[in-house]
Amino acid sequence: MLNLSKIQAITLDLDDTLWPVxxxxxxxxxxxxxxxxxxxxxxxxxxxxxxxxxxxxxxxxxxxxxxxxxxxxxxxxxxxxxxxxxxxxxxxxxxxxxxxxxxxQNVQLYDGVQPALARLAARYPLVGLSNGNADVFRTEAGPYFQAAVSARVFGVAKPDARIFHAAAAQLNLPPEAVLHLGDDATTDVLGALLAGMQTAWVNTQGHDWPHDLAQPLTVSHLAELCDYLLA
Ligand SMILES: [Mg+2]
Incomplete structure (x- = not known):
C-alpha cells in the first residue's frame, strides 16, 4: 500500500501509460x-x-x-x-x-489523461521517466511536466535502480518520497520498488501480474489514481 503522507512528487512512464505507443x-x-x-x-x-x-x-x-x-x-x-x-x-x-x-512525437493521449495530469500537477511536481524516445515536451502532456529523465540521455534504462535514483535526485527527494507510475510490471513497477520508490501499476494493457512480489495498487487508467491520491 502507498504511504500517501510521504509522497512529494510523481514520476511517470510515458509510452503505454499516457498514450498508446x-x-x-x-x-x-x-x-x-x-x-x-x-x-x-x-x-x-x-x-x-x-x-x-x-x-x-x-x-x-x-x-x-x-x-x-x-x-x-x-x-x-x-x-x-x-x-x-x-x-x-x-x-x-x-x-x-x-x-x-x-x-x-505526434501521440494521442488516452481519454482522460490530460485532466488527470492537470489534477496531479496541481499538487505534485511531475517528472517523465522513459526508456523510449518520446519527448514529453513535444506532446499535449508537456505543460504538466517539470522535467523528464530518459534512458537515452542518462545512459541506463529502467528497471536499473540508478535511473530511478537520478529522477529522485533531480527532484531533491529521497526515493521513498517519490511515487512512480507506469504500465510495465517489470521495468516500471518492479524497478521502482527495488529502487526504494513507491509505485502503483497503471495496467493499461490488461496484463496479469507476473511477479512473486505482492501486486501493488493497480489501476487500468491514470485517472483512477487521482481521487485516491488527491483525497
Ligand atoms: Mg510504458
Whole structure:
C-alpha cells in the first residue's frame, strides 16, 4: 500500500501509460517509408520486402548491444544500414530519422489523461521517466511536466535502480518520497520498488501480474489514481 503522507512528487512512464505507443510508431514508420520512396527509392523498395526491416534492426541491435538504452541511435543506424544495403547515400539517414521522429512525437493521449495530469500537477511536481524516445515536451502532456529523465540521455534504462535514483535526485527527494507510475510490471513497477520508490501499476494493457512480489495498487487508467491520491 502507498504511504500517501510521504509522497512529494510523481514520476511517470510515458509510452503505454499516457498514450498508446504502437499506433504512433506504426504511423511514424509509414511517414518514413513515404519519405524514403521520394528521396531514396531503392531503400524504400528494400524496406518494403517482408521481414527486411526487422532483420536489419535485429542486426543493428546485435552490433550495438551497448546502445540498447538509446532507441534514437538504434533507429537511425537501422535506417543508415538500409540505405547502405540498397546502395544509396547513408547520410540521408539523419534527415530520414528526423521525419520519423517528428511523427513519433505526434501521440494521442488516452481519454482522460490530460485532466488527470492537470489534477496531479496541481499538487505534485511531475517528472517523465522513459526508456523510449518520446519527448514529453513535444506532446499535449508537456505543460504538466517539470522535467523528464530518459534512458537515452542518462545512459541506463529502467528497471536499473540508478535511473530511478537520478529522477529522485533531480527532484531533491529521497526515493521513498517519490511515487512512480507506469504500465510495465517489470521495468516500471518492479524497478521502482527495488529502487526504494513507491509505485502503483497503471495496467493499461490488461496484463496479469507476473511477479512473486505482492501486486501493488493497480489501476487500468491514470485517472483512477487521482481521487485516491488527491483525497
Ligand atoms: Mg510504458
Amino acid at each position: 504502437w499506433p504512433t510508431i506504426a504511423r511514424a514508420e509509414v511517414v518514413l517509408q513515404d519519405w524514403l520512396a521520394l528521396h531514396a527509392p531503392q531503400t524504400a523498395l528494400l524496406c518494403a520486402q517482408p521481414g527486411v526491416k526487422q532483420a536489419i534492426r535485429a542486426a543493428i541491435n546485435q552490433r550495438h548491444a551497448d546502445k540498447a538504452h538509446d532507441l534514437t541511435f538504434l533507429r537511425r543506424e537501422a535506417i543508415r544500414e538500409s540505405l547502405l544495403r540498397a546502395g544509396e547515400a547513408p547520410h540521408l539517414a539523419d534527415a530520414a530519422f528526423e521525419v520519423f521522429f517528428a511523427e513519433r
